[in-house]
Amino acid sequence: MKNILKVALGILTSIGGFLDVGAIATTAQAGAVFGPRLLWVLAFSTLCVIFLVEMSGRLAAVSKHTLADALRERFGFRFFILPYASEMIVDLLVLGAEIGGVCLALQFVTGIAFRWFALPVALLVWLFLWLGSFSFVEDATAILGLVTIAFVIGAIRMKPGLHAVAAGFVPSLPPHDRPQYWYIALSIIGAVISPYLIYFYSSGAVEDEWTVKDLRVNRFVATIGMGFGSVVAMGVMVVAAATLLPAGIALDRYEQAPLMLSRSLGLAGFYLFAASLGIACFGACVESALAMAYLTAQTFGWNWGESVAPKHNARFASVYTGAILLAACVTLVVSDPLKLTLFSMALTVVILPLLLVPMIMLMNDGNFLKQHRNGPLSNFMGIVIVVTAILLSILAIPLQILGG
Amino acid sequence: MIVHLELAAGREVRDAEGRRAGRLVAVHGEEHGKDFVITHYVLVDGYLGFLLHELGFRRKTHRVSWERIDLRDPLHPRLL
Amino acid sequence: MDLLLDVLDQQLIDKHGRKAGKIDGIALELREGKPPRVAYLEMGTDVLARRISPRLERWLQALRARMGREVAPFHVPWSKVKKVHLTVDADIDASKEPSYHVERWLAQHVIGPIPGSEIDHQRGKR
Numbered sequence: 366m367k368n369i370l371k372v373a374l375g376i377l378t379s380i381g382g383f384l385d386v387g388a389i390a391t392t393a394q395a396g397a398v399f400g401p402r403l404l405w406v407l408a409f410s411t412l413c414v415i416f417l418v419e420m421s422g423r424l425a426a427v428s429k430h431t432l433a434d435a436l437r438e439r440f441g442f443r444f445f446i447l448p449y450a451s452e453m454i455v456d457l458l459v460l461g462a463e464i465g466g467v468c469l470a471l472q473f474v475t476g477i478a479f480r481w482f483a484l485p486v487a488l489l490v491w492l493f494l495w496l497g498s499f500s501f502v503e504d505a506t507a508i509l510g511l512v513t514i515a516f517v518i519g520a521i522r523m524k525p526g527l528h529a530v531a532a533g534f535v536p537s538l539p540p541h542d543r544p545q546y547w548y549i550a551l552s553i554i555g556a557v558i559s560p561y562l563i564y565f566y567s568s569g570a571v572e573d574e575w576t577v578k579d580l581r582v583n584r585f586v587a588t589i590g591m592g593f594g595s596v597v598a599m600g601v602m603v604v605a606a607a608t609l610l611p612a613g614i615a616l617d618r619y620e621q622a623p624l625m626l627s628r629s630l631g632l633a634g635f636y637l638f639a640a641s642l643g644i645a646c647f648g649a650c651v652e653s654a655l656a657m658a659y660l661t662a663q664t665f666g667w668n669w670g671e672s673v674a675p676k677h678n679a680r681f682a683s684v685y686t687g688a689i690l691l692a693a694c695v696t697l698v699v700s701d702p703l704k705l706t707l708f709s710m711a712l713t714v715v716i717l718p719l720l721l722v723p724m725i726m727l728m729n730d731g732n733f734l735k736q737h738r739n740g741p742l743s744n745f746m747g748i749v750i751v752v753t754a755i756l757l758s759i760l761a762i763p764l765q766i767l768g769g
Numbered sequence: 770m771i772v773h774l775e776l777a778a779g780r781e782v783r784d785a786e787g788r789r790a791g792r793l794v795a796v797h798g799e800e801h802g803k804d805f806v807i808t809h810y811v812l813v814d815g816y817l818g819f820l821l822h823e824l825g826f827r828r829k830t831h832r833v834s835w836e837r838i839d840l841r842d843p844l845h846p847r848l849l
Numbered sequence: 850m851d852l853l854l855d856v857l858d859q860q861l862i863d864k865h866g867r868k869a870g871k872i873d874g875i876a877l878e879l880r881e882g883k884p885p886r887v888a889y890l891e892m893g894t895d896v897l898a899r900r901i902s903p904r905l906e907r908w909l910q911a912l913r914a915r916m917g918r919e920v921a922p923f924h925v926p927w928s929k930v931k932k933v934h935l936t937v938d939a940d941i942d943a944s945k946e947p948s949y950h951v952e953r954w955l956a957q958h959v960i961g962p963i964p965g966s967e968i969d970h971q972r973g974k975r
Binding site: 428429430434437438441442443446495496497498499500501664665666667668669670672673674675676677679680682683686732 | 858
C-alpha cells in the first residue's frame with residue numbers, strides 16, 4: 366500500500382531528523398543530571414515539530430513546491446539568501462557531528478578511535494545516496510531505525526518511578542543548577558526542531574509525488590513519525606535518569622553513554638546502544654546531506670531528485686558529494702564530536718526564526734495553499750513556535766556561556 | 770535603454786525634492802500583442818509597512834501610473 | 850499581473866518540462882513617451898550577485914576574468930514566454946543555454962566518471 370510508504374517517510378524523517386546525535390546527547394544528559402524533569406521540554410518540542418512537519422508536507426502536497434522553492438518564490442532572493450546561507454553552514458556542521466556520531470558508535474564497539482572511521486563512514490553515506498533511490502533510502506533507514514526501540518525497552522526494564530516520569534511532563538523550575546537546566550532545555554529544543562528535517566520532509570513529499578488526496582495521511586505521518594522519534598527520545602531520557610543519575614554519572618564524557626543500556630540490558634544493551642546511535646546518526650547523515658543538496662538545487666531552480674541518475678542531475682549530486690566530503694574533514698579535525706554537536710545545535714537555535722517567521726506567513730498564502738491555508742489551530746501553534754524561536758534565538762549565546 | 774527591474778524591488782522612491790514617496794512593492798502590467806507593458810506601480814509607506822506588506826499583511830498602498838516613476842537608476846527610483 | 854510577485858524569482862520551465870533555473874532578473878526597456886516593456890528575463894550568478902551588492906558582482910566578474918572563464922548571461926526574450934502561472938513556462942531548451950554548461954561540465958568531468966553515475970531509479974515517468 367502506498368500509505369505504508371508514506372509512513373516510512375515519516376519514520377525515516379524521524380529517525381534521521383528527530384532522533385540524531387544531538388537528540389540522544391541532550392536527552393541523555395538531561396536524564397543524567399535532572400532525571401525525568403525535562404520531559405515537558407521534549408514533549409513541547411515534539412508538538413512544535415509535528416505542526417511544522419505537517420505544514421511543510423501540506424505545502425508540498427497542495428502546491429507541488431518544496432519549502433525552499435516556495436520561500437524563494439514568495440519572498441525573493443535578497444531575503445532568502447540569509448536563511449539559505451546560514452542553513453548551509455549549520456547543516457555542514459550538523460553533518461560533521463552526525464558522521465562523528467556514527468564514528469563514536471563504531472569506537473564503542475571496536476575500541477578504535479572515532480577519527481579513523483570518518484572517511485569510511487562518509488563513503489558509506491555517499492554510496493547510499495549515489496546508488497540508492499529515494500524509496501530505498503527511506504525504507505532501509507526506517508527499518509534499521511526500529512532498533513532504537515531498545516531505548517524504550519531499556520527504560521521499561523529499569524522500572525522507573527511512574528510518578529516521577531509523569532511529573533516530568535509538567536513544566537517545572539530547576540531544582541538546582543538553574544543556568545544548566547535552561548541550557549539543556551534550549552539544546553533539546555535546538556536538537557529536535559531542526560530546519561534540515563523540515564526541508565527534507567517537504568522535498569521527500571515532492572519526491573514521492575504527494576497530492577491533495579494525501580493531506581490526511583500527511584497529518585497521520587507527521588504525528589506518528591515524529592511521535593515515534595519522540596517516544597524513543599523520552600526512552601533515552603528515562604533510561605539515563607534510571608541508570609546514570611543514581612550512579613552520579615553526569616555524562617560529561619561520552620564514553621559513559623553506553624552505560625545507559627548496558628545497565629538495563631546487559632552486554633546486549635551495550636551493542637544495542639551502539640547500533641541505535643550508529644543507525645540514528647547514519648539516518649541523520651543521509652538526511653542532512655540530502656537537505657543541503659535539495660536546498661541548493663531548489664534555491665537556484667536546478668533539476669533535482671534522489672531517484673534520478675546522478676549523471677542527469679550533476680549539480681545536485683555534486684552538492685551532496687561535496688558536502689559529505691567537507692563534513693568528513695570537519696569530523697576529522699574536531700577534538701570531540703559531542704562539542705561539535707552542541708555547538709551546531711546552539712547555532713540552529715540562533716537561525717531558527719529566519720526560517721520559521723516566513724514559513725508561518727507562507728502557510729497563510731492562498732496562492733500556494735488555495736483552500737488549505739493554516740486554520741486557527743495551526744496559526745496559534747505557529748505563533749507559539751515563532752515566539753519561542755525568537756526568545757531562544759536571543760537567549761542562545763548567553764545560555765551557552767552561562768550553562769554550557 | 771535597458772534597466773534591471775529586480776534592483777528596484779523594495780527600494781525607496783523619492784520625489785524631486787528628495788522626499789520619500791514609499792517603497793516599490795509591485796510592478797503591474799498587461800499584454801499588448803506580443804509585448805508586456807507596465808501599467809502602474811504600487812508603493813508602501815515606511816520600512817515597517819514594507820516589511821509587513823512583504824510578509825503578507827494587508828497594508829495601505831499607493832497606486833502610481835507608469836509615467837510618474839523614473840527607473841533610469843533602479844536603485845534610486847524617482848517620482849516625477 | 851505583477852512582475853515582482855508573479856515573474857521574479859519564479860521557476861522557469863523549458864519546453865520539455867525541465868527546470869531551467871529561477872528567474873533572477875527582469876530587463877525593462879525604457880521608451881520615450883511609451884510605457885516600459887519587458888525586454889527579456891535574466892538568469893545567472895552575476896544577476897544574483899548584483900542583487901545583493903554591485904561590489905559583489907564586480908568581484909565575481911574579476912574572479913571569472915582571472916580564471917579565463919566567461920559565461921554569457923542567460924537571457925529569455927519575453928516573446929518566448931508561453932504561460933505565467935505557478936511557474937513561468939517558456940519555449941526554450943534548457944540544455945542549449947550557456948549557463949547549463951556548469952551542469953554539462955560537472956556531468957562530464959566530475960560526476961560522470963564515477964562508477965554508478967548512470968544508475969536511475971525512476972519508475973518510468975518524466
